[in-house]
Amino acid sequence: MIILNEEQVATVQAHLASAGLSESLSAELLDHLCCAIEARMEEGADFPTAVHTTLKSWPIRHLRGIQKNIRFTTKIKPMIFRFTTAAALLAGIVFMSPGFSPSPVAEVTTCTSHHNEEMLYSLTLPEKFEPPSASPIAGVEMEDILSCGYGMRTHPIFKVRKFHRGIDLKAKSGTPVLATADGKVIFAGSDGKYGITVRILHEDGYITVFAHLSEHIVERGDHVILGEKIAAVGSTGMSTAPHLHYEVLKDDKPVDPLALGRALPAGATEG
Known part of the structure; x- marks a missing residue:
């Protein structure tokens, strides 16, 4: 069994x-x-x-x-x-x-x-894509482990005001990172200041980005589902401690991951 x-x-x-x-x-x-x-x-x-x-x-x-x-x-x-x-x-x-x-x-x-x-249960309603609003860390809400939010902040390394395109989530190195919606992996590898990174393309123009990882277990071209393990938390790239940097893009513009499910704010560009 x-x-x-x-x-x-x-x-x-x-x-x-x-x-x-x-x-x-x-x-x-x-x-x-x-x-x-x-x-x-x-x-x-x-x-x-x-x-x-x-x-x-x-x-x-x-x-x-x-x-x-x-x-x-x-x-x-x-x-x-x-x-x-x-x-x-x-x-x-x-x-x-x-x-x-x-x-x-x-x-x-x-x-x-x-x-x-x-x-x-064959009476399923016609499928409609839901924005990627799930937590990428299993069993916890993003708000409960948030260390740095979306928007303007003082950069922890450069000590100047810069736009933070995503959110930072507190987690120990090696913590599993999960896909937050069904999609296709469009990048998995090292990406400069982001370190080891996974990018996933979803329906309706959404892309999710998972950065500063210790490893990725999916590869470009893989199809993933909501909740599937894709990587592990780390501190690669321009990072001062283990955490997950998580972004959501809508039509190539960043949006606040915590705002999904509510009205989406206007996109912004990195400053």
Whole structure:
């Protein structure tokens, strides 16, 4: 029997965290998605293939739609549905399908084969790319480990005011760095003052940049998914201590990574 390890579970957690789900729904979905991934691996798929196939059916927009519809359904149908968390999950999904009419909901098991998963949850909304707003460090919010924000600052080496194109996140050397959205690696290697760097191209004109790394484990041309390990924190290039420098570009203009999910600020150029 295949059981996902902590790092593999963290990949799924990162995907769910990007949707901003309630704690109870996130826990229920984590169990369900991990079971689906394990079932695919039992049939011979490797982890990257199994997780990509499973999470592709559960895009961020769909997860948020489930939560919204669960709240709506539990509010207006209290006498029809007697919800456990799992039953509420199924009701939210079914409620989004065209031509849905309320009917008693059968008991739902939390761990099903991926064949049943694909049958029950084939009602996925059309995929729409979500900006890369997840944390590149598993299990922590970017705000909680922020050491230097986006915008004007005094450069730690040159001691002059310069525009900081991204944010700096506190982390020990060797800490795994995760992709913050699906995309294609367009650069992986040494990049002058940025040291070892990975750049990923995403849909809708987004590029993410991960710099001062100790190593990269992806190569140019690789396709990565949200939450996939791509590198490790370091202090290469023009850096005074181990940390992750993280940038997000939209149409080649830097934006504040912490602002994604809210209104995007105007881009700026390095000064």
